[in-house]
Amino acid sequence: MSFVMKYLKLIIQARQADTRSPSSATNATPALEQSSRLTLQQVSRSRLAEHSTDAHAAYQFIHDALELESRPNMNMASYVHTWMEPEADRLIMENINKNLCDQGEYPVTAEIHRRCISIIGDLWNSNDAVGSSTVGSSEAIHLGGLAMKKRWQQKRMAEGKDTSRPNIVMGHNAQAALEKFACYFDVECRLIPVSLESHYCLDVKKAAEACDENTIGVYVILGSLFTGHFEDVHGMSDELDRIEEEKGWNIPIHVDAASGGFIAPFMFPDLKWGFELDRVKSINASGHKFGLTYAGIGWILWRSDEYLPKELVFTIDYMGAEVQTSYTLNFSRPACFMIGQYYNFLRHGREGYTSIMQKNFANSRTLSLALEESGYFDVMSDIHRPKGVYMSIRNPKAVRENDTEYNPGSPCVAFKLTDKFRTENPHVKQSDVPKLLHTRGWVVPNYALPPAQELTEVMRIVLPP
Amino acid sequence: MLHKHIDTEDIIKHAKLSPTHHHLRNSHNVHTLAYGSRYATEDIPKYKLPEKSTEAQAVYQLIHDELELDGRPNMNLASFVHTWMEPEADKLIMENMCKNLSDQDEYPATMRIHARCISIIGDMWNAKGAVGTATIGSSEAVLLGGLAMKKRWQATMRAQGKDASRPNIVMGNNAQVALEKFARYFDVECRLIPVTAESHYCLDIKKAAEACDENTIGVYVILGSTYTGHFEDVEGMSKELDRIQEQKGWDIPIHVDAASGGFVAPFAFPKLKWNFELPRVKSINTSGHKYGLAYAGIGWVLWRSEEFLPKELIFTLTYLGSEEQTFTLNFSRPACFMIAQYYNFVRLGKQGYTSIILNDLDNARVLSLALEESTYFDLISDMHRTKGVFGFGKKSNLDSIKETIAGITELNPALPVVAFKLSDQFKAENPHVKQAALSTLLRTRGWIVPNYALPPAVDDVEILRIVVRESFSQELVDTVIADLIWATETLAASESSFDVDIFVRKHDPVADAHKMEGHADSNHGPKGRQC
Numbered sequence: 001m002s003f004v005m006k007y008l009k010l011i012i013q014a015r016q017a018d019t020r021s022p023s024s025a026t027n028a029t030p031a032l033e034q035s036s037r038l039t040l041q042q043v044s045r046s047r048l049a050e051h052s053t054d055a056h057a058a059y060q061f062i063h064d065a066l067e068l069e070s071r072p073n074m075n076m077a078s079y080v081h082t083w084m085e086p087e088a089d090r091l092i093m094e095n096i097n098k099n100l101c102d103q104g105e106y107p108v109t110a111e112i113h114r115r116c117i118s119i120i121g122d123l124w125n126s127n128d129a130v131g132s133s134t135v136g137s138s139e140a141i142h143l144g145g146l147a148m149k150k151r152w153q154q155k156r157m158a159e160g161k162d163t164s165r166p167n168i169v170m171g172h173n174a175q176a177a178l179e180k181f182a183c184y185f186d187v188e189c190r191l192i193p194v195s196l197e198s199h200y201c202l203d204v205k206k207a208a209e210a211c212d213e214n215t216i217g218v219y220v221i222l223g224s225l226f227t228g229h230f231e232d233v234h235g236m237s238d239e240l241d242r243i244e245e246e247k248g249w250n251i252p253i254h255v256d257a258a259s260g261g262f263i264a265p266f267m268f269p270d271l272k273w274g275f276e277l278d279r280v281k282s283i284n285a286s287g288h289k290f291g292l293t294y295a296g297i298g299w300i301l302w303r304s305d306e307y308l309p310k311e312l313v314f315t316i317d318y319m320g321a322e323v324q325t326s327y328t329l330n331f332s333r334p335a336c337f338m339i340g341q342y343y344n345f346l347r348h349g350r351e352g353y354t355s356i357m358q359k360n361f362a363n364s365r366t367l368s369l370a371l372e373e374s375g376y377f378d379v380m381s382d383i384h385r386p387k388g389v390y391m392s393i394r395n396p397k398a399v400r401e402n403d404t405e406y407n408p409g410s411p412c413v414a415f416k417l418t419d420k421f422r423t424e425n426p427h428v429k430q431s432d433v434p435k436l437l438h439t440r441g442w443v444v445p446n447y448a449l450p451p452a453q454e455l456t457e458v459m460r461i462v463l464p465p
Numbered sequence: 466m467l468h469k470h471i472d473t474e475d476i477i478k479h480a481k482l483s484p485t486h487h488h489l490r491n492s493h494n495v496h497t498l499a500y501g502s503r504y505a506t507e508d509i510p511k512y513k514l515p516e517k518s519t520e521a522q523a524v525y526q527l528i529h530d531e532l533e534l535d536g537r538p539n540m541n542l543a544s545f546v547h548t549w550m551e552p553e554a555d556k557l558i559m560e561n562m563c564k565n566l567s568d569q570d571e572y573p574a575t576m577r578i579h580a581r582c583i584s585i586i587g588d589m590w591n592a593k594g595a596v597g598t599a600t601i602g603s604s605e606a607v608l609l610g611g612l613a614m615k616k617r618w619q620a621t622m623r624a625q626g627k628d629a630s631r632p633n634i635v636m637g638n639n640a641q642v643a644l645e646k647f648a649r650y651f652d653v654e655c656r657l658i659p660v661t662a663e664s665h666y667c668l669d670i671k672k673a674a675e676a677c678d679e680n681t682i683g684v685y686v687i688l689g690s691t692y693t694g695h696f697e698d699v700e701g702m703s704k705e706l707d708r709i710q711e712q713k714g715w716d717i718p719i720h721v722d723a724a725s726g727g728f729v730a731p732f733a734f735p736k737l738k739w740n741f742e743l744p745r746v747k748s749i750n751t752s753g754h755k756y757g758l759a760y761a762g763i764g765w766v767l768w769r770s771e772e773f774l775p776k777e778l779i780f781t782l783t784y785l786g787s788e789e790q791t792f793t794l795n796f797s798r799p800a801c802f803m804i805a806q807y808y809n810f811v812r813l814g815k816q817g818y819t820s821i822i823l824n825d826l827d828n829a830r831v832l833s834l835a836l837e838e839s840t841y842f843d844l845i846s847d848m849h850r851t852k853g854v855f856g857f858g859k860k861s862n863l864d865s866i867k868e869t870i871a872g873i874t875e876l877n878p879a880l881p882v883v884a885f886k887l888s889d890q891f892k893a894e895n896p897h898v899k900q901a902a903l904s905t906l907l908r909t910r911g912w913i914v915p916n917y918a919l920p921p922a923v924d925d926v927e928i929l930r931i932v933v934r935e936s937f938s939q940e941l942v943d944t945v946i947a948d949l950i951w952a953t954e955t956l957a958a959s960e961s962s963f964d965v966d967i968f969v970r971k972h973d974p975v976a977d978a979h980k981m982e983g984h985a986d987s988n989h990g991p992k993g994r995q996c
Contacts, residue, residue: 046584049814056810059553082563086527097548099761105536118512138796294566296799331604335764349515447783
């Protein structure tokens with residue numbers, strides 16, 4: 001009899017044998033064995049159980065159900081962070097019940113939030129930034145896009161022009177949230193196709209061509225999720241400057257720095273991409289990616305007050321304290337992950353974040369080089385190649401000396417089977433590789449690059465920092 | 466007696482310059498570590514990323530100590546949001562702290578639990594085949610519900626070759642901020658129907674019906690008005706919209722904002738018709754972190770069936786390992802609070818939820834009655850009055866409450882919320898007392914009880930509001946009653962009026978810190994502000 005059948009048989013026997021009445025469960029503290037029999041009997045999967053269950057039994061039942069899940073440390077598919085120090089865990093648990101929107105009740109938490117905004121604003125070269133924590137980069141991107149839309153509408157209305165057909169420009173490598181923004185907020189989404197030459201991310205010249213007077217802004221991504229590349233924010237800014245000179249349209253940039261926002265300041269401090277570029281009006285980042293906290297914290301900053309339209313800011317007086325303002329899509333939300341982020345800032349400091357990222361990049365580069373060495377794989381990401389040397393250039397393995405200047409990007413390794421391997425092994429489908437890896441516990445995704453490169457499939461590994 | 470204003474900053478500066486004060490702390494913008502000598506660490510800047518790392522234990526202790534000054538949630542009577550769970554729930558949360566709810570491939574067991582929750586809630590709300598999702602809270606859920614209504618309406622109008630550029634949505638002006646946010650953020654005209662005493666400070670369904678036209682994407686009906694706890698008349702609104710459909714042909718849906726009511730009505734008022742049993746109700750949201758009894762971070766939105774969730778709102782992505790679908794505003798988010806919700810479902814069951822909410826309602830009724838008995842207050846909320854009896858013109862009495870407890874009379878279905886104001890009689894006898902001062906005085910005893918105006922068009926009435934939650938024990942009820950009476954009598958006895966404005970913090974403390982440095986200390990001063 002298979003394991004599953006044996007297990008099912010045991011359950012059926014248990015249900016038949018149990019004659020204990022459900023109502024005694026609430027007050028008794030049954031032995032574990034008995035309590036699990038009780039819970040199996042009582043707990044329906046699709047309806048609320050009629051009766052209560054002992055706390056320990058409820059805990060055990062759910063704990064056991066969740067044992068079946070992957071181990072986060074073997075998940076190479078996600079950028080989202082999954083481990084924090086015990087001291088951080090302790091701090092988070094102590095603050096698990098705090099609601100971040102309740103500034104009157106939790107004034108110190110609110111002050112810590114303010115400090116985080118200050119710290120991040122400074123990291124991104126602003127002296128006057130205004131912003132908020134969010135639940136993640138998705139919410140932050142919506143808010144950034146919404147502010148651009150409102151500013152554009154206001155300007156057009158002041159000029160007596162039509163405001164019914166806003167559009168936004170981004171690379172076709174954009175993650176779901178950027179397209180969602182366009183779809184949910186009725187903005188035409190102009191997706192610029194990517195290519196090997198554009199390093200699978202935004203081609204700034206093509207993006208410029210797609211702009212017109214209805215363009216509310218351009219999303220530029222610092223850390224493309226498919227291949228890790230940093231899009232050329234400076235280059236895009238120059239193109240938009242040129243357009244403004246020629247056509248008079250002042251088109252802003254919102255940088256989706258979901259990954260890059262906590263990488264670039266430490267690993268590539270000379271890279272110009274933040275508020276030091278005038279045209280960058282807003283930036284988002286995920287605290288739960290390279291900010292090194294658990295899922296549940298992102299950040300959105302505008303370069304100053306001026307770029308956050310007042311009509312989007314609501315004032316609230318029913319929380320009991322002084323009047324509060326709210327400009328987020330979520331209102332009640334956990335404060336604990338924001339506190340976790342602050343813990344990281346103090347704990348690591350610039351030194352710590354730099355050191356952690358350097359090690360992560362070193363590991364990612366080693367992995368990239370090893371995959372190339374094997375002869376089986378082409379590595380499509382470029383962080384292991386010297387600055388200016390890309391996959392798109394012939395003979396990408398040409399230079400491998402002690403070169404401390406590498407291409408900026410997120411520490412992800414995107415790779416595919418070489419043409420040579422495919423020719424020699426025509427029966428092998430690339431999608432089989434992740435399936436086999438899964439049997440050993442690894443989660444490595446295999447997916448098509450964005451159009452117009454969709455015939456190329458890549459596997460991607462993001463090493464947990 | 467003359468007093469000279471004392472500049473506290475001067476005092477602190479002088480103290481720092483004192484020869485006995487050897488510390489290097491010359492900036493307000495720096496932490497000193499009380500445990501500095503133990504851990505041999507340097508001062509840490511507050512508003513800029515520190516250059517160096519600091520030991521884990523020192524950082525933990527520093528932040529932990531600061532946060533001790535945060536409020537005590539149990540005495541926060543302003544909030545509906547839940548603040549306590551059992552140790553077993555905490556343990557489960559901790560074990561699942563690292564899980565990302567959007568990562569369906571990585572956490573299949575978590576996804577199964579999510580599916581069960583949707584099933585359980587759908588069943589609670591009389592749905593057959595509901596589709597839905599966990600959200601961060603009711604705000605996200607309300608936005609999603611509204612967005613689905615907008616998209617469906619746009620599709621209908623375009624199919625009929627009509628103009629789809631001027632959608633509107635109808636709601637009472639007692640709506641909480643998320644409903645108005647939906648309208649403003651998604652470019653939908655917001656038709657706010659003024660509330661009145663006659664409409665029990667919530668949606669007047671006849672006026673709402675009059676405000677509908679062919680551009681109306683839907684009506685938000687609130688089960689549990691945040692101002693006064695009343696349940697808006699979902700069934701009545703549904704009938705009005707049926708009538709409109711018959712007369713004009715417009716099929717206008719209802720989205721029920723059951724942020725609080727969604728976990729109250731099924732247990733305390735099972736006979737009330739408000740959910741998917743009414744065909745016109747197409748979507749409902751609730752907060753798991755209000756009467757769902759979980760920590761802040763979990764809400765739910767359900768549509769009666771797939772048909773009401775437009776396909777264009779659903780995105781498919783492949784970059785996490787397999788094909789996954791997403792239709793929420795947030796993507797990466799904590800899974801632990803959703804698991805905590807499931808813990809509650811298993812742990813409490815219908816029996817547990819019922820017992821808790823009935824207890825909350827009893828406490829709220831006791832509180833309401835005591836406040837009325839004192840004659841100092843008029844009760845604006847009606848949850849302690851017999852069903853059908855509204856308004857403080859008619860005082861309820863202990864007998865009717867006793868009858869209710871004996872199961873003889875029913876009381877008005879509503880949230881366990883007590884909204885009250887100083888009685889006209891009290892105000893006539895004590896014209897110098899400002900109601901806002903009560904709120905301030907209660908603060909000195911640790912209570913947060915907000916005082917604010919009812920929505921416009923209600924004669925500038927201000928109310929004090931107490932939300933009764935599970936953590937509000939009978940002892941706390943007794944204490945808050947005593948403290949309310951104390952505060953009221955103290956104010957009545959004082960000769961002059963108590964100027965509450967002096968307690969209002971007018972300055973942004975971050976901006977103040979910046980100013981105090983003289984010229985901005987560009988290395989240490991605050992760099993940005995929260996919005």
